[in-house]
Amino acid sequence: MAHSRYDAVVAGGGHNGLVAAAYLARAGRRVLVLERLDHIGGLAVSTRAFPGVEARLSRYSYLVSLLPGKIRADLGVRVELRRRRFSSYTPAGDTGLLVDGEDAERTAASFAAVTGGTGDHEAWRRFYAMTAHVARRVAPTLLDPLPDRAALRALVGETAWRDLFERPIGEVVAERFADDTVRGVVLTDALIGTFADPAADLLANRCFLYHVIGDGTGDWNVPVGGMGALTDALADAALSAGAEIRCGAEVLAIDPGGEVTFRDSGGEHTVTGGHVLAALPPAVLARLLGETPERPEGSQLKVNMVVARLPRLRAPSVRPEEAFSGTFHVNEGAEALAAARAQAAAGRIPELPPAEMYCHSLTDPSILGAGLRESGAHTMTLFGLHMPARLFAAPGAREEALRRTLASVDTVLAEPIEDCLLRAPSGEPCVEARTPLDLEDEAGLPGGHIFHRDLSWPYAESSGDGPWGVETAHPRILLCGAGARRGGGVSGIPGHNAAMAVLLS
Numbered sequence: 187m188a189h190s191r192y193d194a195v196v197a198g199g200g201h202n203g204l205v206a207a208a209y210l211a212r213a214g215r216r217v218l219v220l221e222r223l224d225h226i227g228g229l230a231v232s233t234r235a236f237p238g239v240e241a242r243l244s245r246y247s248y249l250v251s252l253l254p255g256k257i258r259a260d261l262g263v264r265v266e267l268r269r270r271r272f273s274s275y276t277p278a279g280d281t282g283l284l285v286d287g288e289d290a291e292r293t294a295a296s297f298a299a300v301t302g303g304t305g306d307h308e309a310w311r312r313f314y315a316m317t318a319h320v321a322r323r324v325a326p327t328l329l330d331p332l333p334d335r336a337a338l339r340a341l342v343g344e345t346a347w348r349d350l351f352e353r354p355i356g357e358v359v360a361e362r363f364a365d366d367t368v369r370g371v372v373l374t375d376a377l378i379g380t381f382a383d384p385a386a387d388l389l390a391n392r393c394f395l396y397h398v399i400g401d402g403t404g405d406w407n408v409p410v411g412g413m414g415a416l417t418d419a420l421a422d423a424a425l426s427a428g429a430e431i432r433c434g435a436e437v438l439a440i441d442p443g444g445e446v447t448f449r450d451s452g453g454e455h456t457v458t459g460g461h462v463l464a465a466l467p468p469a470v471l472a473r474l475l476g477e478t479p480e481r482p483e484g485s486q487l488k489v490n491m492v493v494a495r496l497p498r499l500r501a502p503s504v505r506p507e508e509a510f511s512g513t514f515h516v517n518e519g520a521e522a523l524a525a526a527r528a529q530a531a532a533g534r535i536p537e538l539p540p541a542e543m544y545c546h547s548l549t550d551p552s553i554l555g556a557g558l559r560e561s562g563a564h565t566m567t568l569f570g571l572h573m574p575a576r577l578f579a580a581p582g583a584r585e586e587a588l589r590r591t592l593a594s595v596d597t598v599l600a601e602p603i604e605d606c607l608l609r610a611p612s613g614e615p616c617v618e619a620r621t622p623l624d625l626e627d628e629a630g631l632p633g634g635h636i637f638h639r640d641l642s643w644p645y646a647e648s649s650g651d652g653p654w655g656v657e658t659a660h661p662r663i664l665l666c667g668a669g670a671r672r673g674g675g676v677s678g679i680p681g682h683n684a685a686m687a688v689l690l691s
């Protein structure tokens with residue numbers, strides 16, 4: 187291939203790379219996207235995970251909150267993000283806590299049944315009114331140049347700033363809520379993919395913040411058609427604006443001057459970009475630049491399942507269709523979370539792994555083939571907490587973690603989850619587990635960190651951050667994946683901001 191020049195070369199065809207490519211191409215820039223795998227999407231993909239089973243599972247990420255409506259509108263992305271009526275259900279003994287977004291009385295009755303006279307329902311309403319206020323204030327800043335700390339603090343206001351940005355979230359939750367179940371439900375948002383102690387470590391606050399500010403509401407919605415539908419729509423936006431996307435093209439080296447060496451089936455090639463946008467993890471970018479990479483550590487067990495029927499619950503007052511359509515919390519009380527964290531910190535797989543489950547096909551049946559739909563089958567996604575990468579070096583650790591996680595699920599159901607699993611035509615049950623190390627092998631995620639690196643505050647912390655939070659030590663090289671400041675999750679924000687850094691420079 188002749189040596190080609192582009193205005194921008196985007197290394198990595200995940201959703202952020204596609205967003206950046208679409209913005210740049212729409213502005214008339216000549217853009218090339220290079221993706222190592224034979225498909226685009228990175229961690230935002232849908233897959234038929236079980237041969238012969240017509241279920242398109244969002245294999246890694248599954249819910250969308252952080253993607254701003256402005257990016258969807260700018261790029262003409264028409265994927266529907268469908269709201270879930272029930273935000274969560276948490277089994278507690280023979281009853282459970284149901285948070286029903288459309289029936290305040292039922293939610294109040296559920297709080298009363300689980301927490302008695304603790305006043306936690308009122309505390310819950312006050313707390314989430316505060317996070318909603320922060321969401322409305324912070325979300326619009328995420329697509330602008332980085333504010334400094336003082337400016338964001340002034341926007342957020344003193345009480346919310348203290349409770350969400352300065353005091354450990356575990357301390358705030360313990361002060362505001364009395365009931366262990368309620369405390370745990372709140373704390374899970376501080377621990378997704380993040381091995382942190384919420385009582386001491388402000389990393390948990392950052393994780394919490396990104397879970398409650400998405401697009402100004404903090405709602406977590408189901409992308410209709412699955413994550414793959416969102417990625418396809420972003421790729422269409424980039425392609426129709428004139429971007430070139432090459433899959434099966436692994437970037438081997440990036441030069442600070444803008445030269446990018448990659449390999450595809452035809453051999454090795456070099457192209458030059460006026461800018462190079464690294465839509466891949468910072469540790470991978472460091473390696474490609476010949477620098478010393480950091481070593482992040484992810485912490486989760488992702489389990490994808492297809493069930494022949496929804497499992498029966500212990501509580502008669504809630505239907506499985508209600509309980510599983512939102513976030514179904516499993517052994518995620520505050521004390522259970524702390525015990526699991528202590529065990530994992532000591533190098534042991536938690537005895538009673540905390541986890542949450544979601545049935546997306548209840549909200550979006552289109553991801554199932556007609557036969558499965560009619561039979562009552564459903565997808566079931568599980569995200570396990572406090573499963574840091576360090577636990578999985580030993581042989582058999584994945585199988586042990588899965589066994590304990592399913593046993594943990596069984597403690598809150600009226601029947602074993604294994605009895606509900608659909609069997610593929612091969613006779614195998616439809617269940618697959620992914621540890622952080624699996625994600626490293628399969629998706630190229632250093633340490634299996636789902637946000638590419640630990641989440642950062644959405645404000646400039648030093649002069650090195652640059653105006654958009656995407657700048658690197660090399661003026662032509664910009665970070666445009668989840669590891670940028672204000673990155674993490676399926677948001678497109680780093681992609682947008684890297685494109686703006688190019689267009690407005």
Ligand SMILES: Cc1cc2nc3c(=O)[nH]c(=O)nc-3n(C[C@H](O)[C@H](O)[C@H](O)COP(=O)(O)OP(=O)(O)OC[C@H]3O[C@@H](n4cnc5c(N)ncnc54)[C@H](O)[C@@H]3O)c2cc1C
Nearest residue numbers: 198200201202222228229246247248249437667668675676
């Ligand atoms: C199990 C799991 C569950 C999650 N759940 C959610 C969720 O429900 N909601 C949410 O918002 N977020 C979730 N996340 C996080 C979210 O998916 C990611 O933070 C986000 O998708 C990252 O997008 P990205 O485009 O920045 O990077 P990626 O999606 O990681 O894309 C990077 C791309 O770069 C490519 N690449 C790597 N090296 C090279 C190379 N040398 N040359 C060329 N290409 C290369 C990769 O193949 C990949 O396609 C989850 C993540 C995981 C793993």
